[in-house]
Amino acid sequence: MDRIDPLPPSMRWAEHLARDRRRSVHTVRAYQASAERLTAFLVGHWGERVDRTTLARVTAADLRAYLAQRRDAGLGNASAARELSAVRGFLSWANAAAEQPRLRGPRVKTGVPRPISPAEVMALAEEVADDAAEPWIAARDWAVLLLLYGAGLRIGEALALTGAVLPLGETIRVMGKRAKTRVVPLLPQVREAIEAYAAQTPWPIARAEPLFRGAKGGPLSPVMIRRSVRMARARLGLGDRTTPHALRHSFATHLLGRGADLRALQELLGHASLSSTQVYTQVDAAHLMDVYRNAHPRA
Structure with a gap:
């Protein structure tokens, strides 16, 4: 029988960022908060408990739904980009072997420069x-x-x-x-x-x-x-x-x-x-x- 980790994935990720990645206290706090928000959203979105294993099921559609909820709460463009960065890092850590969902921007014709917002x-x-x-x-x-x-x-x-x-x-x-x-x-x-x-x-x-x-x-x-x-x-x-x-x-x-x-x-x-x-x-x-x-x- 698999042993259940008593700590939520967001806390384990925060430990990883501080110990293994040597991120600053400010960065760890901000990234952990993003991970906690995503986890809370997925609990309501899926209607079930979320742990490190189930995080491998997150799709691009799930991330779009999450960001839509965050934007409804007043999140601006820059903050949304940072939030996406944080949650993708969290998902990558949760299941490094899984291919991460990607959110692509609009297509631009070949030969035309692709600006970044x-x-x-x-x-x-x-x-x-x-x-x-x-x-x-x-x-x-x-x-x-x-x-x-x-x-x-x-x-x-x-x-x-x-x-x-x-x-x-x-x-x-x-x-x-x-x-x-x-x-x-x-x-x-x-x-x-x-x-x-x-x-x-x-x-x-x-x-x-x-x-x-x-x-x-x-x-x-x-x-x-x-x-x-x-x-x-x-x-x-x-x-x-x-x-x-x-x-x-x-x-x-x-x-x-x-x-x-x-x-x-x-x-x-x-x-x-x-x-x-x-x-x-x-x-x-x-x-x-x-x-x-x-x-x-x-x-």
Whole structure:
């Protein structure tokens, strides 16, 4: 006869987060509360007791019903994205062998950039930073992702920045494709994120050395950022097209939707041809109306 665990799954998960994942007290408390809300919902939804075994039965339809209930209670877009991240992590822990239910966004025609909503951008950045091994690495990843979304940089451009950009002003000079240099405005939130990283990194930042460093002090590889984003999007239930480059797409799409001039946007993105910038005008208008419910950028 199987022994019944006297503690609810949400408490066991909280223990796992604190002991094995070394998450902060604040994170553990917030994630445990999300797990408790999901469990309480499932008890009423299914009409039966919920334990770690039965959690393997949760489907995408169950998650949609849960999020619908949370939205009826006044949950906003950003909070909904964070809630989904927390409950997916809980379900993944409950049955790591089971394939997790995925909630996909609307389809977009091939060839048209797929923007991410501001809520999804911030949930993704928070998830990546929260999973970092050290506080300074969390600050580094947060700063890199905000550069991609808040300044429209390519990942290679962001990681090519050197200590020469410090101290930061209202703009930075970026070396783009074909060695073409452009000046990009720095929003206050992006500037603060970079400064917070620079204050925490254990490695000296020399003018000729890379600004963003790896865990052992070498130049930060784009592979590490892509891997962190890939793992975070899986926990959040976001699609495979949610990549670091998609943050640049979101920067362009959101600015264009708020009335940015195509020529000005071309300069910001460093496109050699205006036709490369014009592709953003093809993004479905209905989707744009959805992503603009929140101001850009959400930082």
